Amino acid sequence: SQELEQSPQSLIVQEGKNLTINCTSSKTLYGLYWYKQKYGEGLIFLMMLQKGGEEKSHEKITAKLDEKKQQSSLHITASQPSHAGIYLCGAPLPGYGGSQGNLIFGKGTKLSVKP
Amino acid sequence: DGGITQSPKYLFRKEGQNVTLSCEQNLNHDAMYWYRQDPGQGLRLIYYSQIVNDFQKGDIAEGYSVSREKKESFPLTVTSAQKNPTAFYLCASKAKGEGQFNQPQHFGDGTRLSIL
Numbered sequence: 001s002q003e004l005e006q007s008p009q010s011l012i013v014q015e016g017k018n019l020t021i022n023c024t025s026s027k028t029l030y031g032l033y034w035y036k037q038k039y040g041e042g043l044i045f046l047m048m049l050q051k052g053g054e055e056k057s058h059e060k061i062t063a064k065l066d067e068k069k070q071q072s073s074l075h076i077t078a079s080q081p082s083h084a085g086i087y088l089c090g091a092p093l094p095g096y097g098g099s100q101g102n103l104i105f106g107k108g109t110k111l112s113v114k115p
Numbered sequence: 116d117g118g119i120t121q122s123p124k125y126l127f128r129k130e131g132q133n134v135t136l137s138c139e140q141n142l143n144h145d146a147m148y149w150y151r152q153d154p155g156q157g158l159r160l161i162y163y164s165q166i167v168n169d170f171q172k173g174d175i176a177e178g179y180s181v182s183r184e185k186k187e188s189f190p191l192t193v194t195s196a197q198k199n200p201t202a203f204y205l206c207a208s209k210a211k212g213e214g215q216f217n218q219p220q221h222f223g224d225g226t227r228l229s230i231l
Contacts, residue, residue: 033219033220035222040203040225041224041225042119042121042205042222042223042224042225043205043207043222044222045219045221045222047219048219078172088157088158090158090220101165101209101218102160102163103160103220105157105158106157107156107157108157114155
């Protein structure tokens with residue numbers, strides 16, 4: 001089973017619209033990292049969350065970790081074509097080398113923004 | 116500028132051939148990682164190294180080998196034993212922080228490997 005489930009798998013939005021991407025774990029998350037990837041390129045670090053209820057923002061992107069620390073959401077306000085790409089969540093999980101800093105990644109959410 | 120450099124960007128492998136992917140970082144990071152990315156499968160960990168001269172197998176190490184002779188370098192060899200090597204390979208590094216969970220991994224731009 002997939003340890004980190006991302007939804008939706010893909011998303012097409014009109015420029016200017018808001019959107020939310022979710023990352024869910026069946027286990028407690030001790031840290032959650034959000035990355036963005038353009039096709040054929042490396043991952044760019046966006047934000048890191050550690051505490052239940054924590055929320056961080058950077059420009060028009062806000063990420064939250066719920067109180068139970070099992071789900072994180074990434075919200076983009078007033079989307080722009082520059083937001084297009086693949087968004088991935090990653091987390092250190094027990095049994096997967098999490099105590100050594102290794103990350104398990106979700107399969108990603110592909111975002112397209114129509115001008 | 117500090118960063119992670121992967122080379123080459125594109126690589127082609129013939130049957131029975133070993134190929135080596137380069138990963139160099141000048142961020143002074145202790146830990147380095149190799150991932151494989153296939154369409155629809157996300158990232159899967161191949162090998163990782165927390166310190167020079169030491170490395171551990173990840174989830175899909177079969178058919179791959181690594182070395183960590185210098186802090187800056189973590190080359191990955193895709194051997195002929197890897198029967199399905201076509202994929203996008205990503206190298207990452209991470210600083211040692213106060214805890215394991217408060218430092219993000221930083222990634223290179225990747226190498227795309229294809230079979231000829």
